[in-house]
Amino acid sequence: MANITVLGSGMVGRAMALDLAKKHRVTAADISEDALQRLAAVNSGIRTTVADLRQESEIKKLVSDADVVVGSVPGFMGFEMMRQVIDAGKNIVDISFYPENPFALDALARQRNVIAIMDMGVAPGISNLLLGYHHKQHKVLSFECLVGGLPAERRYPFEYKAPFSAIDVIEEYLRPARFVVNGKQVVKPALSDPELIDFPGIGTLEAFNSDGLRSLVETIPVADMIERTLRYPGHIALMRAFREAGFFSKEDLLVSGVKLEPIDCTSKLLFEQWRLGDHEEEFTVMRLRIVVGHDGGTKTLEYFLLDRFDKATATSSMARTTGYTCTAGVELILEGKYNRPGISPPEFIGEDEACVQFVMNYLRERGVKYQFTESDSNPG
Amino acid sequence: MANITVLGSGMVGRAMALDLAKKHRVTAADISEDALQRLAAVNSGIRTTVADLRQESEIKKLVSDADVVVGSVPGFMGFEMMRQVIDAGKNIVDISFYPENPFALDALARQRNVIAIMDMGVAPGISNLLLGYHHKQHKVLSFECLVGGLPAERRYPFEYKAPFSAIDVIEEYLRPARFVVNGKQVVKPALSDPELIDFPGIGTLEAFNSDGLRSLVETIPVADMIERTLRYPGHIALMRAFREAGFFSKEDLLVSGVKLEPIDCTSKLLFEQWRLGDHEEEFTVMRLRIVVGHDGGTKTLEYFLLDRFDKATATSSMARTTGYTCTAGVELILEGKYNRPGISPPEFIGEDEACVQFVMNYLRERGVKYQFTESDSNPG
Numbered sequence: 222m223a224n225i226t227v228l229g230s231g232m233v234g235r236a237m238a239l240d241l242a243k244k245h246r247v248t249a250a251d252i253s254e255d256a257l258q259r260l261a262a263v264n265s266g267i268r269t270t271v272a273d274l275r276q277e278s279e280i281k282k283l284v285s286d287a288d289v290v291v292g293s294v295p296g297f298m299g300f301e302m303m304r305q306v307i308d309a310g311k312n313i314v315d316i317s318f319y320p321e322n323p324f325a326l327d328a329l330a331r332q333r334n335v336i337a338i339m340d341m342g343v344a345p346g347i348s349n350l351l352l353g354y355h356h357k358q359h360k361v362l363s364f365e366c367l368v369g370g371l372p373a374e375r376r377y378p379f380e381y382k383a384p385f386s387a388i389d390v391i392e393e394y395l396r397p398a399r400f401v402v403n404g405k406q407v408v409k410p411a412l413s414d415p416e417l418i419d420f421p422g423i424g425t426l427e428a429f430n431s432d433g434l435r436s437l438v439e440t441i442p443v444a445d446m447i448e449r450t451l452r453y454p455g456h457i458a459l460m461r462a463f464r465e466a467g468f469f470s471k472e473d474l475l476v477s478g479v480k481l482e483p484i485d486c487t488s489k490l491l492f493e494q495w496r497l498g499d500h501e502e503e504f505t506v507m508r509l510r511i512v513v514g515h516d517g518g519t520k521t522l523e524y525f526l527l528d529r530f531d532k533a534t535a536t537s538s539m540a541r542t543t544g545y546t547c548t549a550g551v552e553l554i555l556e557g558k559y560n561r562p563g564i565s566p567p568e569f570i571g572e573d574e575a576c577v578q579f580v581m582n583y584l585r586e587r588g589v590k591y592q593f594t595e596s597d598s599n600p601g
Numbered sequence: 602m603a604n605i606t607v608l609g610s611g612m613v614g615r616a617m618a619l620d621l622a623k624k625h626r627v628t629a630a631d632i633s634e635d636a637l638q639r640l641a642a643v644n645s646g647i648r649t650t651v652a653d654l655r656q657e658s659e660i661k662k663l664v665s666d667a668d669v670v671v672g673s674v675p676g677f678m679g680f681e682m683m684r685q686v687i688d689a690g691k692n693i694v695d696i697s698f699y700p701e702n703p704f705a706l707d708a709l710a711r712q713r714n715v716i717a718i719m720d721m722g723v724a725p726g727i728s729n730l731l732l733g734y735h736h737k738q739h740k741v742l743s744f745e746c747l748v749g750g751l752p753a754e755r756r757y758p759f760e761y762k763a764p765f766s767a768i769d770v771i772e773e774y775l776r777p778a779r780f781v782v783n784g785k786q787v788v789k790p791a792l793s794d795p796e797l798i799d800f801p802g803i804g805t806l807e808a809f810n811s812d813g814l815r816s817l818v819e820t821i822p823v824a825d826m827i828e829r830t831l832r833y834p835g836h837i838a839l840m841r842a843f844r845e846a847g848f849f850s851k852e853d854l855l856v857s858g859v860k861l862e863p864i865d866c867t868s869k870l871l872f873e874q875w876r877l878g879d880h881e882e883e884f885t886v887m888r889l890r891i892v893v894g895h896d897g898g899t900k901t902l903e904y905f906l907l908d909r910f911d912k913a914t915a916t917s918s919m920a921r922t923t924g925y926t927c928t929a930g931v932e933l934i935l936e937g938k939y940n941r942p943g944i945s946p947p948e949f950i951g952e953d954e955a956c957v958q959f960v961m962n963y964l965r966e967r968g969v970k971y972q973f974t975e976s977d978s979n980p981g
Contacts, residue, residue, distance in 0.1 A: 377842075377845060378841065378842035378845050378846060379842075379846070459839070459842055461758065462757075462758035462759075462839055465757060465758050466758060466759070466870060466871070466874050467870045467873065467874070468848075468867075468870060470870075474866065474869055474870070475869075476861055476865050476866045476869050477861055477862070477865045479859050479861060481856055481857055481859065481861070481866070482857070483866060483870060485856050485857045486854065486856045486861070486863060486866045487848075489854055489855075489856050490846060490847045490848060490850075490854070490863060491846070493847065494846050494847070
């Protein structure tokens, strides 16, 4: 039994605290007393602390007796939080998905002899882990990741609910997408190259370029790599219209005598539209295609995930698929299975087959099941 | 040669002043000195006066020597302007299209012995005139008016340019549409019942219910009457999404600590998107279908208008089709052809065949040509 501090108790943080509390002493911290009370109501063994995690002193205090820290704060707070945890000499597994470069903390982490696993969710997360695994095993020729979290009920006009804040989703629709074509980094606008793709059990979704490769662009030398996000058909067209018409603009606009950034008005309205209810059914879908060299030819390895809201525990699929990957990372550290000091993106963990099997088993035990198939790329 | 005062010198007011100045002494008034200077640059014979037409004293002064006044101010100023002109004992032909009920001014107009023609544009305007005409001649069974003003160049994402302010267009997308079915008034939401319809010379457009029958609902007892507005396909879906997501809302929203109505932010952004350039080619399309009893059966009378931007004079189609109908109304009064005191919607003028022919000839001379066809409704 170890001491774990979970920083941030939102939808995913909450699921992680409950998962870890089955075996460990868990402290959950959040600025929202309400979120913490609802957590304690489910498991009174979890210690809860109301804390403003933007305060350096708060974090140092909260992690002082932790064996491993879990980071699940909003993206804009993530980097600074992680820096402080590392500086305090504490191991951390993080899913805050902050925009800064985590490797900027690598030297500090190695100096403090800290294991710091970043982006340990679904995508980024499992996608990196599995690419790292196959990159170690084979000659990987190309990598494609399609991923989306969507509500079961498709409601006009957006057919979308955000498991995190609307502004973070809009940022995804603004940030140019980086991917790798023929060994060269390529940048395209977000929401570009929409494509309709059928998925078993779901129907037709629409994929668009998103900036999701993150560390892979630097760590894995594969000639063709792309990540694309999935939505119900039509959502992308609508979001492009909003963007092109200036509704996501960050330039000051004078409205009724007041200066404001249109994106602030837009995200406020979309926040209402996109709020995911506590008991609202949603699912996570991911399809990885990894083409590898094989016997002088090639074969395609495919991982497919379709994970649904868990009605029994009212745990969202997004929380399960992201959160349990992260808690699997916590166990890897606690059980001494992964011990590389410094910043580790999941592809580093993927180099160790035992670690990969541990994580996939850990997820399977919690009902998060990846289907693996392989086929010759050019059969016949 | 008569004295005419044109109140409001926007796109349409300007075209009317220039048309009337060929025969008459014209005074053009507007709050924009720039608009007036550009008008005087084309015809220095037009007297221009910068004036705030929301000031009662200004209007009284401006119309004091007028034989007929032309009203072409923004909708929100229209009713009060018209009241003042009538109160001053001056005849008026108006295209301000204000939301208030013009018949509220009928008693005053009759008392002052004033001829006050309202809504003398295309639709409302010619549509009313022609329905009034056929209603006098035949038993009219149904009336359908499809009308739109559109840019020649279809630009993503709206494929629309507004010949008047964005806020007035948005109001059209909000105001419930009233029409008549089976002798009963029916109300449906704006933008409802989208339908794709092909037009010769244009291609496929999309029609939606709009609140354009106006006076006809009260004045003409026809069992089935509807007006629908035309846009390029897709525009309606986009506008419905904006509306349903709250972007046209007039309820206060707290954005970055400031209270504002989302519609104000939206109309500011759309104003930029929808601004019709001075030399931007656009067209007006209208299709009227009037089904009348005939020989125990029925026949369908159709009027079709496709009028384009006039490159030679850089006069927009919207200004030509709306403005020249209004100036035809001015001539009707000046030539003593129409002299009914009180408020007259165009359907009243339509009862007089000579007036209808005068107006249609007047338009034809200016290149605005309605094609008339008639056919048995159930041929064979």
